[in-house]
Amino acid sequence: MLAKIGRWLAAEHPEVTEPGQWTRQTCASWVAAVDRMSVGDFSQWTHGMHSQGRLGKPLTAQSKSGYLKVPRAFFRDRTNGSGPHGASTPPTLCGPHQASAR
Structure with a gap:
């Protein structure tokens, strides 16, 4: 999964070359990309x-x-919980019963 995120970053945010460069805007962009993503997007093997x-x-x-x-777990583990925020799963991306299970 981190490799997929890296391929997405290279295509959409080539200026972000290390984890410390992620911002709330980068997170919001990733959430939006995931919402629009299809099976196979940014995959190496399809x-x-x-x-x-x-x-x-x-x-x-x-x-x-x-x-x-x-990425939420990656940043939480890397920063002891103080990394960029905004990568939580919005309820609109989850099914009705999955939103309450978060």
Whole structure:
């Protein structure tokens, strides 16, 4: 997942080259990108996704939540909880029963 985030950063925010350069704006941009993301976007290998007919389909709410949890945990662990904020899973990206399970 961190490699996918790195590929997204290289494409969308090439000026961000290290974790300390992430800002609230970078986080908000990542959340927006995840909301629009489809299966296979920023992936290195897509053959399996294509053969299973998933390539290009919208991400599920569960996948979106996972895509947001990884950087949130990375920054929390790296900064002891004082890193950039804004990567929490917005309720609108979760199914109705997943929003309450966060």
